[in-house]
Amino acid sequence: MKIFSAAQLKKADELSIKNQNITSTQLMERAASHVSAEIHKRLQNSDIAIKIFCGVGNNGGDGLVIARQLIEKGYNVKVFVVNYTDNRSDDFLINYDRLKETTNDWPEYIKSASDFPEIDQNEFVIDAIFGIGLNRPLEGWIAKLVDHINYSNAFILSIDMPSGLFSDRIPGEEDRVISANFTISFQTPKLVFFLPQTMDFVGDLQILDIGLDREFLSSEKGQAELISKPEARLLYQPRKSNSHKGNYGHTLVVGGSYGKIGSVLLSSKAALRTGAGLVSTFIPKCGYTILQTALPEAMVIVDKNDEKLTHIDHGMDPSVICFGMGAGKDPETLEAFKQLLEQTKNPMLIDADGLNMISEHKELLKFLPKQSVLTPHPKELQRLIGDWKDDFDKLKKVEEFTRNHDVILVLKGSHTFIFGEGNIYINNSGNPGMATAGSGDVLSGIISGLISQQYQPLAAAILGVYLHGLSGDIVAENRSYQALISGDIAENMGAAFQSLFAD
């Protein structure tokens, strides 16, 4: 699903009104009807007290329509107009009149802090104060109202955006933003719903299709693309029945040091479980018995050195080399890594200490094979590209980096971002149970396993990240977040592949 900017969404609204020959009031009615239907489905005529806070723009207009429709269904609704200005949008005014025709319990006006209503923690608050029209931080009593709502501990549903959240910048520390439990947003998600600095304001997220112009939505380039099952499915390449292991490539996993052989084991197992035809490992001697015992399906070649990598003379022609997990940064390992980079022409996957060595020796960047996949977590990224001002600045810097070095970059996190070929992809699978040692090693193996099967590196990164999260989700469902360990993610790849086509 594409992610659009506020300006693009406004354009989509205008085009839809023109091409569908409807008024903006009708579009608002349609959008808000979807929301009230959704609320009705969940509340099932409960007698919970609903307080709806409406701004005086179109987000407030949505709130008024939702109020009217819920009142018509018999819900216990109280409407408050957050009167931050005496100007009103046309559709606010139209829907204000319509609301008055529906109820004698007219909206109350909030013009200062003394007008704030009490909000009980058992009530249901609908936040329709500001949507994508917010263009400056909330001030004075409106900022206080946001605190008042947040501190009430009531359940908060935000319409389109949590009020106070900008669609194109990070709020400052002093800025007030509604902390929603649930956000229902129109047509497409907004980029800030996925950034680490702003995602917590959103709560659970639901996107409602309000029937905006299809032609525009499909032809316009988004700011980013959200990767869920339908998008991941499109990248999948079926296996031919008339095939053999040679068709699925050879993944060489290079890494490990004394006490960290497990990382190579995790990556190698993940590559095999993802479908690589052959998997070999190149490790220090101390890992030989461990690997041969724990993973008999993999071949093992060892370094001359017992405890670290010093000469990576693998003598093979692998489809892809996955480098760095547990490798350490010993000067001899650094030298061996440099030679490996110089010798390798195919795209590589570089993780962990591979990334750290590049960060400390930026001259290595020029030896990176084109279209290699780098998989940093945020700390590794900071070592690689330096500091950033905020998450938007980070996106810009990573885009520049991937362009300058012709690489794919997988920025791991609760929503992993994939950068490549001028686009940003945001992963929508995964869960906090995956915040556990070694889950990054498993991801490296999965992506490498896909590259070895001739997926393009960018497609391998997107599909690999999605499947990794999906596998983690299936494990967490059966075992809980706490009990999930990274080996489970690799073991469970079968269920992830099956689930890709299950519905």
Ligand SMILES: NC(=O)C1=CN([C@@H]2O[C@H](COP(=O)(O)OP(=O)(O)OC[C@H]3O[C@@H](n4cnc5c(N)ncnc54)[C@H](O)[C@@H]3O)[C@@H](O)[C@H]2O)[C@@H](O)CC1
């Ligand atoms: N046809 C349409 O236009 C549709 C619009 N929809 C709704 O319309 C919303 C956008 O509506 P608007 O463009 O009216 O904008 P908002 O309702 O988000 O904001 C209203 C106005 O408040 C002013 N404002 C911004 N920041 C402020 C601040 N800090 N303090 C005081 N005033 C401030 C701005 O002038 C802004 O236009 C969407 O988020 C969505 O909820 C939906 O009904 C779908 C259809």
Ligand SMILES: Nc1ncnc2c1ncn2[C@@H]1O[C@H](COP(=O)(O)OP(=O)(O)O)[C@@H](O)[C@H]1O
């Ligand atoms: N809260 C979370 N939600 C979803 N995925 C997560 C979460 N925390 C971590 N992950 C995933 O787990 C992996 C952790 O990788 P990494 O930090 O390299 O760990 P390690 O070094 O232990 O292997 C990444 O793929 C990341 O996206």
Ligand SMILES: [K+]
């Ligand atoms: K809102």
